[in-house]
Amino acid sequence: MMDNTTNPVQTMAEMTQNGVSPEVLFWVGCAGSFDDRSKKITKAFVELLQRANVSFAVLGPEESCTGDPAKRAGNEFLFQMQASTNIEVLNGYQVKKIVTACPHCFNTLKNEYPQLGGQYEVLHHTQFLHQLIEEGRLNIESKTEYKGKKITFHDPCYLGRANKEYEAPRALIKKLSAELVEMKSCKEKGLCCGAGGAQMFKDAEKGDKEINIERTEQALDTNPEIIAAGCPFCNTMLHDGVTNKGKESKVAVLDIAQLLAQTESL
Amino acid sequence: MYLSSILFAVVFFVAIGMFTRNIRRIIRNINLGRKTDRSDQKSKRWKHMTRVALGQSKMVVLPIAGLLHIIVYIGFIVINIELLEIVLDGFLGTHRVLSPYLGGTYDVLIATFEIFALLVILAVSVFWLRRNTMKIRRFWKPEMKRWPKKDADYILYIELVLMFLFLTMNASDYWLQQHPEGQSYYTQAGSFPVSSWITPFFDGMSYASVVSIERTAWWLHILGILAFLNYLYYSKHLHILLAFPNTFYANLNPLGRFSHSEAVANEVKLMMDPSADPYAPPTVESEPLHFGVSDVNDLNRVQLMNAYSCTECGRCSDVCPANQTGKKLSPRKIMMDTRDRLEQVGKQLNRGLEMDNNTLLDNYISREELWACTTCNACVEACPISIDPLSIIMDMRQYLVLEQSSAPTELNAMMTNIENNGAPWPFNQQDRLNWSKE
Numbered sequence: 001m002m003d004n005t006t007n008p009v010q011t012m013a014e015m016t017q018n019g020v021s022p023e024v025l026f027w028v029g030c031a032g033s034f035d036d037r038s039k040k041i042t043k044a045f046v047e048l049l050q051r052a053n054v055s056f057a058v059l060g061p062e063e064s065c066t067g068d069p070a071k072r073a074g075n076e077f078l079f080q081m082q083a084s085t086n087i088e089v090l091n092g093y094q095v096k097k098i099v100t101a102c103p104h105c106f107n108t109l110k111n112e113y114p115q116l117g118g119q120y121e122v123l124h125h126t127q128f129l130h131q132l133i134e135e136g137r138l139n140i141e142s143k144t145e146y147k148g149k150k151i152t153f154h155d156p157c158y159l160g161r162a163n164k165e166y167e168a169p170r171a172l173i174k175k176l177s178a179e180l181v182e183m184k185s186c187k188e189k190g191l192c193c194g195a196g197g198a199q200m201f202k203d204a205e206k207g208d209k210e211i212n213i214e215r216t217e218q219a220l221d222t223n224p225e226i227i228a229a230g231c232p233f234c235n236t237m238l239h240d241g242v243t244n245k246g247k248e249s250k251v252a253v254l255d256i257a258q259l260l261a262q263t264e265s266l
Numbered sequence: 267m268y269l270s271s272i273l274f275a276v277v278f279f280v281a282i283g284m285f286t287r288n289i290r291r292i293i294r295n296i297n298l299g300r301k302t303d304r305s306d307q308k309s310k311r312w313k314h315m316t317r318v319a320l321g322q323s324k325m326v327v328l329p330i331a332g333l334l335h336i337i338v339y340i341g342f343i344v345i346n347i348e349l350l351e352i353v354l355d356g357f358l359g360t361h362r363v364l365s366p367y368l369g370g371t372y373d374v375l376i377a378t379f380e381i382f383a384l385l386v387i388l389a390v391s392v393f394w395l396r397r398n399t400m401k402i403r404r405f406w407k408p409e410m411k412r413w414p415k416k417d418a419d420y421i422l423y424i425e426l427v428l429m430f431l432f433l434t435m436n437a438s439d440y441w442l443q444q445h446p447e448g449q450s451y452y453t454q455a456g457s458f459p460v461s462s463w464i465t466p467f468f469d470g471m472s473y474a475s476v477v478s479i480e481r482t483a484w485w486l487h488i489l490g491i492l493a494f495l496n497y498l499y500y501s502k503h504l505h506i507l508l509a510f511p512n513t514f515y516a517n518l519n520p521l522g523r524f525s526h527s528e529a530v531a532n533e534v535k536l537m538m539d540p541s542a543d544p545y546a547p548p549t550v551e552s553e554p555l556h557f558g559v560s561d562v563n564d565l566n567r568v569q570l571m572n573a574y575s576c577t578e579c580g581r582c583s584d585v586c587p588a589n590q591t592g593k594k595l596s597p598r599k600i601m602m603d604t605r606d607r608l609e610q611v612g613k614q615l616n617r618g619l620e621m622d623n624n625t626l627l628d629n630y631i632s633r634e635e636l637w638a639c640t641t642c643n644a645c646v647e648a649c650p651i652s653i654d655p656l657s658i659i660m661d662m663r664q665y666l667v668l669e670q671s672s673a674p675t676e677l678n679a680m681m682t683n684i685e686n687n688g689a690p691w692p693f694n695q696q697d698r699l700n701w702s703k704e
Contacts, residue, residue: 009702028698030689039701046702060699064688072641073677074558074663076527078684080534111523116531157642162522185585188647192587197641201680201690205638208592215587 009046011060012093022057024128025090027100027109030065031232037239038232044261045101045125052138056099062089066108073198080116083108087118101125101257103158103231104196110163124159126169126230126256133175140263146176151259152183152224154215154238155190156231169230172256176263181222191215195233216241220251227253274356274488281492288499292574295612302566304515311514314652319513324650328581331396334389338425341386342506345432348379352488362439365455376456380436383429384460390429394422404580407589409599414502414578421503424494431487437464438480447473508575509651515568516652521643524660529557530668558665561625562608565658572653573604582645582655588638595638597645597655603630604658627662636662637674 015022026049031038049056067082090098098120100106110122123131132138151173159165166187173180185191194204194211204210216238219227227242229235232255239253304311317323322339326332351364365372397405397418410418440458442448458465468476498504505512559565582597583589589596607626614621624630639659646654667673673681680690688695 009699011699028701030691030693033698033701034689034691034693039704042701058699058702061696063698064695065684065690067684069690070681070684071524072660072663073673073681074660074665074667075673075681076530076557076664077533077668078681080527080530081537082684082688084534084538107520107522111520112526115526157640157644158522161643161647163520189585189644191585191590192640192642192644194587194640197639198677198680199640202637202674202676204591205588205593205595205634207588207594207638211587211591211640214591 010057011062012057012095013060013062015057016093020055021094022055024054024056024097024099024123025093025095026056026058027066027098027102027105028058028063029100029102029105029232031236032101033063035232035236037236041101041232041235041255041257044255045129045257047261048129048132048138048257052132054132054137059089066105066113068104068108069198069201071108071112072196073201079112083113083116083118087113087116090118090120095120097121097123099123099125099128101230101232101255103156103162104233107158107162124163124165124168124230126159126172127165129257129260130168130171133172140175140260146178146259146263149178149226150181150222150224151176151178151226151228152181152219152222153186153228153230153256154183154193154219154234155187156229156234157190157192157196159230160190161188169228169256172260173228176259178226181224183218183222185218191218193231193234193237195237200233200236210241212237212241213244216245220245220247224251226259227251228256228259229253230256268359271357271359277489277492278353278356281496285495285498288496291612291616292499292504294615295608296567296570296574298563298608298611299565299567299570300563302568304568307518310518311516314516314518315510315514318516318650318652319509322650324648327648327650331579334392337382337385337389338393341382341389344382345379345386347375348432349488349491352484356488361451362453362455365453372455373457376436377459380433380458380460383432387426387429390422390425394419397422404584404598407580407583407596407598409596409602410578410580414602417501417503418578420497421501424490424497428487428490428494431483431490433461433464435480435483435487437461438468438476438483441465441468441476442473442480445473445476448477502576502578505575505577505651508571512571512575513652515571517568517654517657521646524641525657527557527664556665557668558663559658559661560627560665560669562604562611564665565604565626565661569654569658569661570604570608572655573601573608575651576601576605576653577651578602579650581648581650582653585644585648587640587642587644593635593638594632595635597659600631600635600655600658601653606630627665631662633666633672635659636666639663 012025028042032042064086065082066086067079070082071079098109100109103124106122106124109120113120129138133140153169153173155166170180191214192211193215219238227238229238235253235255242248242251242253322332322336325335351362354363355361368375396402436456436458439452440462442452443454468479498507562570576598578598580598586595586597604626607630610624611621636659639656641656641660643656646656683690683692687693
């Protein structure tokens with residue numbers, strides 16, 4: 001596990017003070033900072049970054065919501081206020097490269113900040129981890145626990161359709177020598193978990209089913225041992241779905257970073 | 267022959283005139299929307315249109331419907347080549363005027379048209395069966411009642427009738443070509459692999475009656491085509507024309523990049539700039555009257571063209587997570603409502619009437635529909651001609667929040683949290699690094 005005493009996570013402020021400029025800024029996001037399930041994803045990802053000896057920093061108390069849920073809820077004003085504040089901080093530190101484990105932050109930073117003066121190379125953590133493995137900086141050796149295990153991957157809308165990244169997370173699952181099984185709706189046709197567009201923060205409109213239940217049923221139809229996710233919101237929605245179906249002791253919902261962190265490095 | 271040429275010219279020009287008037291109305295209505303600049307990336311736009319509209323790349327995502335559609339689409343284009351000759355014959359009082367110039371090629375062409383006519387008949391029949399006898403969900407949604415349902419069937423009937431008329435015309439022609447009396451006028455031309463099967467039905471009839479059958483079929487066929495041309499404006503079938511500009515002017519940005527508001531950007535700049543003069547006159551000329559969209563004239567022109575281009579196929583609503591789980595939202599209905607409202611506004615303009623007090627918001631699209639969207643982009647991805655219902659939903663949400671402050675209570679709480687402590691939940695921004703110490 002992560003050892004905070006010997007290898008603390010440093011903030012941009014601390015690094016700058018020491019005259020160091022990190023390779024990459026890890027944008028933790030609100031879920032990754034505060035939500036209990038998502039904090040595990042954050043820690044798993046940090047563990048992998050440290051294992052790969054990546055020099056990284058976080059913004060810590062200087063980080064603020066990207067404004068994604070405000071924009072999707074229709075509050076362009078609040079979104080732009082958040083974006084302007086964040087861009088001022090990021091540009092102040094001359095940040096060039098950002099990695100984040102949240103596809104909503106990823107999409108907003110990558111696609112909606114440039115028009116407001118924030119130009120960065122932005123990567124989703126599955127893309128970054130895939131690069132690290134390809135470059136030989138991160139070694140993944142799957143313990144036998146994943147061998148032949150059925151894992152299905154749920155495409156986050158803001159990573160998949162919104163940014164056409166379907167392969168990086170799948171390539172990582174294949175590295176675990178697990179059996180990747182696809183759901184009825186996947187990739188371009190992937191079904192939303194129900195949390196996007198600020199739905200995470202409100203009850204659904206009247207209907208005959210919750211979206212996360214529909215999606216969880218599609219996932220369970222593949223008889224997986226693990227449902228892999230790449231987004232803290234999807235993770236929560238699918239976990240709730242699995243619990244609702246009484247399958248939480250049989251089927252785990254885990255972020256890809258969590259799957260990789262449980263492997264042993266060579 | 268002289269009289270029929272005059273008659274043909276009159277009918278033809280009236281039909282074209284009416285069609286032109288319809289097209290002008292569509293252009294005028296689309297221009298009621300806000301300007302939007304899509305003049306960039308010309309070569310990428312041509313490629314996108316070629317691939318998606320001309321090449322039907324997204325149609326084949328559903329293989330059965332896609333294949334049938336491609337048959338009807340190619341059939342439509344190919345058989346329209348024959349239309350050139352029919353129109354020339356109509357004006358000149360000639361018969362198969364192109365045949366002497368094309369020789370053997372003419373036979374090949376006519377044979378090709380006939381084979382496609384048969385394929386179109388088969389494909390359209392399957393379309394009808396799919397729509398009327400099979401429980402394909404997207405054809406039975408609430409918005410597909412009344413006119414939209416009838417419209418879909420009418421198009422199939424018209425196409426069937428036109429193909430039968432075309433084949434009857436050829437079949438009787440072929441019979442007359444072989445008749446001793448007909449050889450002066452009905453020159454030996456064309457090859458009729460399909461309609462020659464119909465020809466034997468005329469055996470035993472008099473020369474004069476077969477001539478009248480041939481003439482009737484010829485006239486009904488061209489009249490039918492001209493009528494169909496004028497039907498387009500009232501129909502979802504307009505996509506056969508608008509699919510092309512619609513894909514050309516499509517949004518080519520990553521689907522996750524939602525539209526940027528320059529008007530809001532200016533406001534924010536003013537707020538964040540300590541030296542800004544709050545009383546200075548606005549520098550941007552076309553300052554909008556309000557933020558977001560409440561009616562069709564707040565939408566941009568591409569969004570309005572989207573509405574006219576929609577064929578109501580329902581692929582968008584079929585993949586919509588909200589629609590799949592029984593919510594009111596249907597992206598197809600968003601497009602249909604937009605077109606209905608735009609037409610309503612257009613009609614009032616045509617008649618010089620005072621505008622009604624209705625708006626797209628509330629009178630056509632309810633708030634419940636707008637708030638059910640997860641912004642997942644499945645509808646945008648699924649549309650075979652690059653229509654973007656999501657952008658309309660987002661622009662209307664913007665109106666609700668920025669102009670009416672009427673977001674659902676929980677969303678207001680979320681936004682207050684972001685404003686106060688930089689997160690959608692009520693946690694202290696100073697605690698953002700606590701996870702690293704836990």
